[in-house]
Amino acid sequence: MKRVKELDFFKNIREIREFEFGVFYFFDGLVISEMKKGIVLEWEMAEKAVLAAQEIFRKNQPIVYISNRVNSYSVNPLDWVKFYNHRHQLAHYAVVGRTNGSFASAMLERLFFKSSIVQFEDLGDALQWGLGKLDHTYQSTEA
Numbered sequence: 001m002k003r004v005k006e007l008d009f010f011k012n013i014r015e016i017r018e019f020e021f022g023v024f025y026f027f028d029g030l031v032i033s034e035m036k037k038g039i040v041l042e043w044e045m046a047e048k049a050v051l052a053a054q055e056i057f058r059k060n061q062p063i064v065y066i067s068n069r070v071n072s073y074s075v076n077p078l079d080w081v082k083f084y085n086h087r088h089q090l091a092h093y094a095v096v097g098r099t100n101g102s103f104a105s106a107m108l109e110r111l112f113f114k115s116s117i118v119q120f121e122d123l124g125d126a127l128q129w130g131l132g133k134l135d136h137t138y139q140s141t142e143a
Helices: 008-012 045-056 081-084 100-110 121-142
Strands: 015-019 022-027 030-035 066-067 092-096 116-121
Touching: 008 022, 008 066, 015 081, 030 045, 030 116, 030 121, 066 121, 092 121, 116 121
Parallel strands: 030 066, 066 092, 092 116
Antiparallel strands: 015 022, 022 030
16 A cells, blocks of 8 residues: 555645654645554544644645555544534545455444545545545635
């Protein structure tokens, strides 16, 4: 599976934030995460990435989030409720993974995530989808 640093698009990086649970790559309107193997992602961890995004992006900027699941990990799905209680909302969310576990986790997350979660097997395809969503979102807000 491809990692973010292997993409040609990596040259557009704005900032990289490394946490004890994973790495977040920030581009214009786009965030790609690569979590560490075996972690259980909980709100307290995710909040660190949310705060980083708030520092990097302007307020109310639509954000595309891509979870590049190069490692096996899990997400505490009940923490999606905390995410929404704190009024953090993603415009679009994609999961990249080739294992049954990564897709099973995405299915569980769908129960709590109010928007759709799109699944990809290739990071490049997910990136193109995300960039298309950003183009469409910016065109809609400028009209």
